[in-house]
Amino acid sequence: MLTVHHLGKSQSERIVWLCEELGLSYEIKHYVRDPVTSLAPPELVGLHPLGTAPVISDGELLLAESGAIIEYIIAKHGNGRLMLGPDHPDYADFIFWWHYANGNFQPNMGRNMVLRRLDVPKDNPMAVRLSGRLASAFALIDKRLGEVPFLAGKEFTAADIMTVFSLTTMRYFMPCDLTPYPNILAYLQRIAAREAYQRAMQKGDPGMPLLLA
Template sequence: MLTVHHLGKSQSERIVWLCEELEIPYALQRYTRDPVTILSPPELRALSPTWAAPVITEGDLVLAESGAIVEYIIAKHGGGRLALGPDHPDFASYLYWLHFANGTLQPAMGRNMILGRLNLAADNPVLLATRGRLERALGLVEARLGKVEFLAGSEFTAADIMPVFSLTTMRYFMSVDLAPYPNILAYLQRIAQRPAYQRAMEKGDPGMPLLLT
């Protein structure tokens, strides 16, 4: 049985959502962050040398890294659904946006989160450069969503599952005003209407207000 090990308010929400979109059988093991450190509890750390979620287990397999897990589940359990193949006209766009979340957007948010806690001067050059990188990343998403309904093109794919955490739940750790990005906000409302997303968030983080605006 495929088991998704989900840490509350973490990138592992992507994997729960993916399983719900694919409507595949899976077991969900939920974990709560340490109230002092806000890190993973010991039982989840034992599964991953990085102490991070998500992690999946299946038989003897233990796999971390959300991008790798998404590709594994789609190939192994999803019959290729929610991915675009090399013959699809949007294949390159699918690949770009699938990897954009963890390659560009999430790292930019993480760096801003850390620097924001250091009480640096407002004109600190590192702080300004890091904020600029995040603004460019969000601007790129905004521009893309002004042209297409979903990030890869007209179809909802795994490329949409990857960045939504950064645009929503990550904002519990670092405040980001999305008011200047109306296309992103409209996109998040489209995501919010997906039954699989609703099911996933209720199963993974029941009662957590969703930061969709």
């Protein structure tokens, strides 16, 4: 049985959502953040050497890293669905946005989050530089979503699953005003209308207000 080890308010929501989109049979094992540190509990830390979520178990296999997990599940259990192959006309766009999610966008948010938590002055040169990079990242996504309904193009793909966490739940840790980005806001409403997304968030983080606006 495929088991998703899910830490509340974490990137593991991507995996729950993927399983719902693919209509897979799976189990969720919930882990709760420490109320003081907001870090993962010892049970999850001890599960995998990285000590972070998401982690899945599939028989004897333990696998971490959301991108790796999504590729594994789609290849092993999803018959390649939600990934675009090299013969697809939107393949290059898919590959770009698939990698952009955790290769650029999420780290960008993380660096800005750290500076805020360290209370670095906003006019600090590094803070100015990183804040500008984050604004450019949001602007790039907003521009793309003004041209197509989903990041890869006309089709909903795993690139969307990889990206939505940073636009939504990550904002619990790194608040961002999306008002300047109307195309992102419209996109999030399209995501919110997906039944698989609704089921995933209810199963993974029941009662958590969704930051879709």
